[in-house]
Amino acid sequence: MRIGFLGLGQMGTAIAANLLRTGNALTVWNRSAERAAPLVEQGAVLAANPRAAADKAAIVFSMLADDHAVESVLDGQDGLFQGLAQGALHVSLSTISIGLADRLVAGHAARDQRYLSAPVFGRPDVAAAAKLSIVVAGDPADMDHAAPLLSAIGQRVYRVGDKPSMANLVKLGGNFMICAAIEAMAEAMALVRKGGVDGQRFIEVMTGALFDVPVYRNYGAMIAEDRFVPAGFTAPLGFKDLRLAGEAAEAERVAMPLLGVMRDHLLETIARDGEAVDWSAIGRTLARRAGLD
Amino acid sequence: MRIGFLGLGQMGTAIAANLLRTGNALTVWNRSAERAAPLVEQGAVLAANPRAAADKAAIVFSMLADDHAVESVLDGQDGLFQGLAQGALHVSLSTISIGLADRLVAGHAARDQRYLSAPVFGRPDVAAAAKLSIVVAGDPADMDHAAPLLSAIGQRVYRVGDKPSMANLVKLGGNFMICAAIEAMAEAMALVRKGGVDGQRFIEVMTGALFDVPVYRNYGAMIAEDRFVPAGFTAPLGFKDLRLAGEAAEAERVAMPLLGVMRDHLLETIARDGEAVDWSAIGRTLARRAGLD
Amino acid sequence: MRIGFLGLGQMGTAIAANLLRTGNALTVWNRSAERAAPLVEQGAVLAANPRAAADKAAIVFSMLADDHAVESVLDGQDGLFQGLAQGALHVSLSTISIGLADRLVAGHAARDQRYLSAPVFGRPDVAAAAKLSIVVAGDPADMDHAAPLLSAIGQRVYRVGDKPSMANLVKLGGNFMICAAIEAMAEAMALVRKGGVDGQRFIEVMTGALFDVPVYRNYGAMIAEDRFVPAGFTAPLGFKDLRLAGEAAEAERVAMPLLGVMRDHLLETIARDGEAVDWSAIGRTLARRAGLD
C-alpha cells in the first residue's frame, strides 16, 4: 500500500519513521524539503507538493502546526484535494479547530474522498517510541481501514464517535485539562511557597500522594524550578489551543469559567515574560502576583 | 509505650487499629463511646474523656472532623491540654485551619507539651491498608520520635517544614488540587458531551492517555455517571476546605482565581442539589449550565 | 455638499434623518430598499448600491450591524471602495472589530480615500433626538471636516486619537462596562433577594444612592422584573461585542477576568433561555444559579 505524509516537524518526522517501518511505500512532503532527508535515507520518497504526496496513496496522513498550515495544503492545483484519489483516505493527526474539521469533512466528501480526524497526545519522544495515544473519530469502516497504521504509531487508539470533529473536540478538552493541571499547581504552589514551604517538596508530595503522572511531574518541576525556557510548548501555542476550545464552547453554548481564567493567565504571562516561554510559566505569573518575585 | 487516640470516625478507627498492631498500649476516646467497641475488642482501653486518653501517654493522636471538633477536646477540666504530660507529644492528623494549627502550637508550648501537624491523604480503605500519605511538619526531633508510628499507619511520610502549620497548608493545597481536577473534568465533559461525545468514553481517554490516577478515575466516573450520592466527601465539606484555603490565601495575600471559581460552583451545587451530594456534583452543575439536564 | 448614507436600520434611519435636516443633499442605500421610503419622502435620494450612494459624495456615513455587514458593502463593482471619490471621506458609525477598522484604514488609503471611525453610544430614541455620544478617531483634519455633521447627529463628540481603531476600542470598552454594570446588578440582586430583600427596592436604593444613570435604571428594572423580551440588545449581540473586546484583549495581551466571567454568563443564558432574550437576562441566569427560580 502507498502512504502519503504531509508535515515533517518533530512530531511528523517521528510518526512517519514508524509508518516506514510497517513496510509500506511512503511518500512525504514538507514545506521545507530539507527536513525530509533522514526519512529519504530510510527509503521514503520526497514529493514536490501535497498533491504529489497524495498521488496513488491509499491513505494520506497530515501532521501540521495549526489550522492555517492545514488550510495551506488543501486547495489549489498542487493541493491535497486535487491529489487524493476517489475513495482514498485522509487522516488528520493535527490539533485543529472544530470548524476546520467540519470543513475537511465537507471538502473531502464533495470529491468522494474519505476523512478521519485522529489527533494525538504525546511529545516527540513518545511519538518516536510509537507510544502515542490516538483519538479517532469518523466512519467506522474508515477507522477499521486505518487501524493497523494507527497501531503502528500509537500505543492506544480511542474511538470517540462517528463524526470526525468529535476527536478534535476531545483533543481540545484534553489540552484544556493539561492546562488546568498547570493552573492548579501554579496557584497551590504560590500559596504554600508564600507560607514557607519549598516548592519542589510540595510537588514531591502532590505527585507522590495524588498525581503520579508525567503531566504533573514534568510541569510541576518546571514551575518549582522557575524554568520555562526552552519551552516544550510555548505560551502562545497554549493560548491558541485554549482559543480553539473557547470557540468550540461558544459554538456549543457551554460556560467554562476555568477557560477564561487560564486564557487571562497566558495573556499576562506573554505580556510580562514574552512569547518564548513555556505555557507552564503561568506558575511564574501567579508567583509574581503574590509578590514572590 | 502508651499511645492515646482521639476521634474514632471511619478514618480514626482504621488508623487506631493499625497503631494497635504495633504492640503499644492504646487508650482511645470518642464523643460517642459506642464507636470504640471494635477497638476495645482488639485490646484498646476506652477513656472517659480526652484528658484520660492522654494520661501517661507518650504520644496522643487526634483525628477529628474539623476545627470545631478539635477545639472541643482541648480545653477545660477534661481536656487534652490538661491531660497531656510535660514533654509528651500531640500529633494532629485532622484537616484543620492554619489558624488552629498555630493556636495548637502556642497552647502546647505554654504547657511544655510538644505538637506536630500530620494531616493525611487517603480514604478509609487506604487508611485501613496502612497506605496513607502523611504530611508532617514541626520540630525535627518530634518528627523523629513519631516516625515509627507514622510509618505504621502510612505508606509515605513527607516532612515539609519545621513549623507545624506548613503541613496543614500543604494538605489544604492538596485538597484544592483535587477539587481543581474535578472542576477541569466537569468543564471539559460539559463541552465534549454537548458536542456529542460520550462522557464515560471521554474519561477513559483522559485517564488512559494523561491522568491515570485514582483522583481522575474515581471522580471522572462519578461525573460521567451523574452519580453523586452516597457522597464520599460532601459538597459542604469540600466547601469548608476551600474556605480554609481561602483564609490562608487571604492571610498570605495570594490571589487564587480558581479557588473563587470552585467555591462558587460548590455554592451553586448546594443551592440546587442540596447538602448531601458529593463535591464532584460540580459536574452536574456545569452540565446543567450548558443545558444538558 | 452631497452626503451618502449606508445602512437604514433603526439607528441609521434616525441618524440619516438628522443629516437631512442639515440641508445637505443625502443619498441613501440599504440592503432592503423599502426601509428608505420615509427618508425619500423627506427628500433623500435612494441609491441602487453602495457605489451609487457614494458617487459624488464628499462624506459617506455607514451604520451597519456588524463586521460582516460592513465587509459586504466595501468590495466589488458596486462597492463603496469603487464609488468613493479620491479625497472623499468615509465615516463608519458601526460597532466593528479593531481588525476591520485597520483594514478600512488600509483599503481607503490605498485608493486615496479618507477614513474615520466614529462609533456611537445611544439607543434609537437617543439617535432620533440627535443626542448620541460620538467617539471619533483619525486624522485631525478629517475630524474637523466631519465635525459639523457629527454635531448635527450627536450631543457630544469625543476625539480619542489619531488612529481610527482607537475609537472602536473605546466603544468596545464602553460596551464592556455596560455589561459589567449588568453583571454587578445581577450578582448583587441574587444575593439580596435570597436574603429576602425585594429586587425592585434594591435597584431603587442603588440608583438613588449611587448609580442614577439610565444604564443602571433601565437594566436594573429589567432584572428586577425578570423581563427580557422584547430585547433591546440580545444576548448573542452582547456576546459578539464581548468577543470583539476579547480579540482586542488578546491582540494587546491584556488580561480581563471580568470579560471571561461575562462571556460565560451570556453563553449560559443563551443555552438556557434562548437567543432572543436581552443580554441583561444574565440576571435570570444568576438568580437560577442561586435556586431563585
Next chain:
Amino acid sequence: MRIGFLGLGQMGTAIAANLLRTGNALTVWNRSAERAAPLVEQGAVLAANPRAAADKAAIVFSMLADDHAVESVLDGQDGLFQGLAQGALHVSLSTISIGLADRLVAGHAARDQRYLSAPVFGRPDVAAAAKLSIVVAGDPADMDHAAPLLSAIGQRVYRVGDKPSMANLVKLGGNFMICAAIEAMAEAMALVRKGGVDGQRFIEVMTGALFDVPVYRNYGAMIAEDRFVPAGFTAPLGFKDLRLAGEAAEAERVAMPLLGVMRDHLLETIARDGEAVDWSAIGRTLARRAGLD
C-alpha cells in the same frame, strides 16, 4: 429627647454634629475621648463609656469601624447592653456583617431593647452636608420612631425590610457594586491604554456618555492618574467588605463570580502595593498585569 452616640471617627463626628443641630440633648462616647472635643464645644456631653452614653437615652446611634469595634461596646459592666433602657432604641449605622446584625437583634430583644440596622452610603463630606443615603430595616414602628433623626442626617432614607440584617445586606451589595465599577474601569482602561488611548480621555468619554455619577468620576480619575494615596478607602477595608459579602453569599448559597475576581485583585494589590493604597489601586494591578508599568 436624649440621644446617645458611639463612635466619633470622621463619619461619626459629622453625623453627631447634625444630630446636635436638631436641638436634642446629645451624649457622646469615643474610645479616644479627645476626638469628642469639637462636639463638646457645640454642647454635647462626653460620656466615660458606652453604658453612660446610653443612660436615659431614647435612641443611641453607633457608627463604628467594623464588627470588632461594635462587639467591643456591647458587653460587660460598661457596655451598651447594660446601659440602654428597656424600650429604648439602638440604631447601628456601621457597615457590619449579617451575623453581627443578627446577634444584635437577639441581644437587644433579650433585654427588651429595640434595634435597627441603618447603614449609610456617603463619604465624610456628604455626612457633614447631611446628604447621606440611609438604608434602614427593622420593625416599622421603630423606623417611624427614628425617622425624624434619620432625616436630619441624610437626604434619603430607604426602608428595605422588617429584619434589620436586610439593611446590612443591601449595604454590602452596594459596596460590592462600587467595587465592580472600579473593576470594570480598571479592566477597560488597561485595554484601551494598551491600545494607545489616553486613560483620562477614556474616563471623560465613559462618564460623559454613560456613567455620569461620582463613583465613576472619582474612582475613574484616581485610576487614570494612578493616584492611590492618600486612600479614601483602603484596599484592606475594601477586602473586608467583600469578605462580609462573601460570608453572606456563602450563608445564602449564592454564587458571585465577580466577587471572587475582585477579592483576588485586592489581595494582589495588597501583596504588591501594600496595605495603605486605596481599593481603586486595582487599576494599577491590572495595568501591571498588562505590562503597562
